[in-house]
Amino acid sequence: MKAIETLGLTKRYGAKTAVDGLNLEIERGELFALLGVNGAGKTTTIKMISGLTKPTGGDARILGYSIVSEPIRVKERINVSPQETATAPNLTVRENLELIAGIYGESRERSRRKAEEMISAFGLGEFAHVRSKTLSGGLMRRLSIAMALISEPEVLFLDEPTLGLDVIARRELWAAIEKLKGRVTMILTTHYMEEAEALSDRVGVMAGGRLKAVGTAGELTERTKAKNFEDAFIALAEGEG
Numbered sequence: 001m002k003a004i005e006t007l008g009l010t011k012r013y014g015a016k017t018a019v020d021g022l023n024l025e026i027e028r029g030e031l032f033a034l035l036g037v038n039g040a041g042k043t044t045t046i047k048m049i050s051g052l053t054k055p056t057g058g059d060a061r062i063l064g065y066s067i068v069s070e071p072i073r074v075k076e077r078i079n080v081s082p083q084e085t086a087t088a089p090n091l092t093v094r095e096n097l098e099l100i101a102g103i104y105g106e107s108r109e110r111s112r113r114k115a116e117e118m119i120s121a122f123g124l125g126e127f128a129h130v131r132s133k134t135l136s137g138g139l140m141r142r143l144s145i146a147m148a149l150i151s152e153p154e155v156l157f158l159d160e161p162t163l164g165l166d167v168i169a170r171r172e173l174w175a176a177i178e179k180l181k182g183r184v185t186m187i188l189t190t191h192y193m194e195e196a197e198a199l200s201d202r203v204g205v206m207a208g209g210r211l212k213a214v215g216t217a218g219e220l221t222e223r224t225k226a227k228n229f230e231d232a233f234i235a236l237a238e239g240e241g
């Protein structure tokens, strides 16, 4: 069974077709980067797959469950690490993690244990007692992803995870994401081509609501006869048809 399979997934807003008959398959454990210029339809696609908005046509199956007819089953198995980090500013790193575990119905004891696991997995040990509002951008993003993982989702959406981070914080976050590869299916959106190239198993390029190409960064570079992946992306994102 695929982690994600979209079947003619479509979203229309009045006369505007934001996502146009998307057919896409993502394997379990894969890190898939969904790329496209502003307005290509990435956010709308992710919103539909994660149950935040309903398609106007087609369907998607997440771990076999339909987003149209079984949205609760889907929501139980996924989580989103949003672009706008949503931590409780006056709670510490540990308290934020325990709070989320509690919201997902874990006992006090298990919440503590899971928070500890995440602190260790994301290298947040020395900041466990720090209020989240005082964290740097990079640490905040790490906490945000840790919070999204505490419910043990099988599918995780990472929406521009390193937006606005400096190069060191970005590399640290990449390392944290790398460690999750193979265990959690991840769908990444990013405008940084080197990020897609460094992290993803495959990329999909969207333009005008349609999927223009799918493959590894290397394959797409070769297919477009570009000199690097960024040029390949530009050729695909701007190409007609």
Ligand SMILES: Nc1ncnc2c1ncn2[C@@H]1O[C@H](COP(=O)(O)OP(=O)(O)OP(=O)(O)O)[C@@H](O)[C@H]1O
Pocket: 013, 016, 017, 018, 019, 036, 037, 038, 039, 040, 041, 042, 043, 044, 045
């Ligand atoms: N709620 C809405 N109502 C009307 N049009 C919308 C709505 N949401 C998105 N659109 C339109 O659908 C198209 C796709 O938008 P979407 O946000 O999915 O693109 P995107 O690839 O995520 O872009 P970005 O990189 O800027 O986030 C755009 O033309 C956008 O204006």
